[in-house]
Amino acid sequence: MASRAPAATSRLLVGFRKWYYNACGFNKLGLMRDDTINEDSDVKEAIRRLPEQVYNDRMFRLKRALDLSMKQQILPKDQWTKYEEDVYYLEPYLEEVIHERKEKEEWAKN
Amino acid sequence: SMKSKTRLGEPYGSGLLVASLENYSPVSKIGVFVKAGSRYETAENLGVTHILRLASNLTTKGASAFRICHGLEAVGASLSVTSSREHMVYSLDCLRDDFDGVTEYLINVTTAPDFRPWELSDLLPRVKIDKAVADQSPQIGVLEKLHEAAYKNALSNSLYCPDHMVGKISVDHLQQFFANNYTSARMALVGLGVSHAALMKVGEQFFSTHTGAAAPGAVYRGGELRVQSGGGLVHALLACEGAAAGSAEANAFSVLQRLLGVGPHVKRGSNITSKLSQGITKATAQPFDVSATAFSATYSDSGLFGVYIISQADSVINAAMAQVTAVAEGRLTADDLTRAKTQLMADYLMSLESSEGLLEELGVQVLSSGTYSSPQTVTQSIDSVTSSDVVKAAKKFVESKKTMSCYGHLANTPFVDEL
Numbered sequence: 001m002a003s004r005a006p007a008a009t010s011r012l013l014v015g016f017r018k019w020y021y022n023a024c025g026f027n028k029l030g031l032m033r034d035d036t037i038n039e040d041s042d043v044k045e046a047i048r049r050l051p052e053q054v055y056n057d058r059m060f061r062l063k064r065a066l067d068l069s070m071k072q073q074i075l076p077k078d079q080w081t082k083y084e085e086d087v088y089y090l091e092p093y094l095e096e097v098i099h100e101r102k103e104k105e106e107w108a109k110n
Numbered sequence: 111s112m113k114s115k116t117r118l119g120e121p122y123g124s125g126l127l128v129a130s131l132e133n134y135s136p137v138s139k140i141g142v143f144v145k146a147g148s149r150y151e152t153a154e155n156l157g158v159t160h161i162l163r164l165a166s167n168l169t170t171k172g173a174s175a176f177r178i179c180h181g182l183e184a185v186g187a188s189l190s191v192t193s194s195r196e197h198m199v200y201s202l203d204c205l206r207d208d209f210d211g212v213t214e215y216l217i218n219v220t221t222a223p224d225f226r227p228w229e230l231s232d233l234l235p236r237v238k239i240d241k242a243v244a245d246q247s248p249q250i251g252v253l254e255k256l257h258e259a260a261y262k263n264a265l266s267n268s269l270y271c272p273d274h275m276v277g278k279i280s281v282d283h284l285q286q287f288f289a290n291n292y293t294s295a296r297m298a299l300v301g302l303g304v305s306h307a308a309l310m311k312v313g314e315q316f317f318s319t320h321t322g323a324a325a326p327g328a329v330y331r332g333g334e335l336r337v338q339s340g341g342g343l344v345h346a347l348l349a350c351e352g353a354a355a356g357s358a359e360a361n362a363f364s365v366l367q368r369l370l371g372v373g374p375h376v377k378r379g380s381n382i383t384s385k386l387s388q389g390i391t392k393a394t395a396q397p398f399d400v401s402a403t404a405f406s407a408t409y410s411d412s413g414l415f416g417v418y419i420i421s422q423a424d425s426v427i428n429a430a431m432a433q434v435t436a437v438a439e440g441r442l443t444a445d446d447l448t449r450a451k452t453q454l455m456a457d458y459l460m461s462l463e464s465s466e467g468l469l470e471e472l473g474v475q476v477l478s479s480g481t482y483s484s485p486q487t488v489t490q491s492i493d494s495v496t497s498s499d500v501v502k503a504a505k506k507f508v509e510s511k512k513t514m515s516c517y518g519h520l521a522n523t524p525f526v527d528e529l
Contacts, residue, residue: 049228107180
């Protein structure tokens with residue numbers, strides 16, 4: 001995540017990242033990285049905290065992707081999510097949730 | 111004997127007033143008094159103080175809600191919030207030795223709350239419970255309705271969130287209200303059982319550059335609100351505009367209140383000293399579940415004075431009015447006056463015996479007037495009330511435009527213009 005940001009963002013590294021992002025393929029269904037995250041209890045709480053607009057957008061993208069996958073189709077190339085446009089919207093909320101959980105565990109230890 | 115002195119201070123230029131009273135107690139009690147009561151709500155954010163009152167334990171910029179709760183519990187401290195129409199009071203109790211550790215929570219709660227949307231929406235059930243409990247109580251209902259009927263603005267705002275705003279108070283409302291009202295110029299930091307130096311140091315962290323919004327003065331209008339509900343009793347509260355807190359006229363009204371009676375001083379006694387009780391016993395043979403007590407409320411720029419009656423009979427209200435009219439016509443003896451003054455002084459001094467009462471008195475005085483009057487000064491000013499002052503106060507009640515709020519079985523209850 002953000003803590004693993006590379007010390008030096010060279011053009012080679014960025015090129016590799018872009019290639020990997022496209023190879024993953026979820027962008028062909030119009031999804032963002034945070035739409036694909038596995039929903040454990042922390043993630044569920046973070047999703048609960050999303051502002052209404054962001055949550056609705058997420059639901060829309062998921063619905064569209066499910067529909068496409070059922071029809072065994074993908075979006076036309078101009079509608080694929082681009083690497084530059086991908087917003088890690090869930091990350092701040094998820095970090096906060098994990099931080100809170102860790103705080104609780106610290107207290108429980110003593 | 112140990113002399114405890116109240117000391118006042120103001121950390122440079124922030125406008126915050128700091129008052130401490132070193133009473134050598136093993137327990138410290140610190141209060142933050144803010145001019146952020148329900149009177150400062152506007153038409154757009156009615157009910158915001160109710161939410162703020164419930165939101166005091168939520169996450170702040172410096173400490174999460176979890177940490178505030180567990181941090182306080184770990185040292186046996188407690189943080190509570192009370193709000194009135196004029197003030198919001200955050201009070202923290204802790205053992206004297208733990209003072210340094212827990213003040214950060216108080217500072218965080220009063221200067222840097224985070225107002226997270228999901229934490230606020232989790233508050234909704236608590237708002238509904240508060241309102242349901244208030245609806246069950248006719249006393250609360252009648253008081254709220256009295257203020258709503260008596261004033262055009264400010265003091266007419268209810269302490270509880272109105273129905274149409276439940277669930278509609280947003281983060282923006284809270285942040286705006288907070289920015290406008292929680293400025294250091296509108297706060298007082300009061301401590302009992304703390305050293306003045308330590309408290310001044312805490313006060314330095316309250317520095318804020320906002321000046322806050324100006325608040326309108328309360329305008330009395332006099333009106334009537336009646337709420338039909340089931341039950342055999344009528345709760346009626348009849349009041350006129352009284353005097354602002356701290357004025358000589360307010361003292362006269364308080365003495366008049368004691369003269370008329372504020373409830374039995376002896377448990378299960380027959381309340382001989384209460385003029386209201388005695389007058390009403392003569393007027394009606396029906397048992398009146400009374401509380402026929404005189405009611406007095408004072409605020410910084412206005413006040414209310416009147417009688418509060420709980421009864422089944424409809425003639426009771428007129429009988430109560432007759433008693434006040436009697437005083438207005440000068441029919442009070444010197445004995446009555448001395449007795450009322452002594453009762454008032456005793457009540458005042460006894461309220462200062464508990465640390466809650468003392469903290470509240472200290473805080474409200476410092477916040478309203480910037481200084482603290484010692485109990486001796488207050489009792490002297492009570493003693494200087496003459497019978498003509500009291501007669502004048504009673505006349506004011508009889509002649510001025512009255513407000514009435516009633517609650518209960520209202521079939522036979524007279525309207526305010528029929529009294």
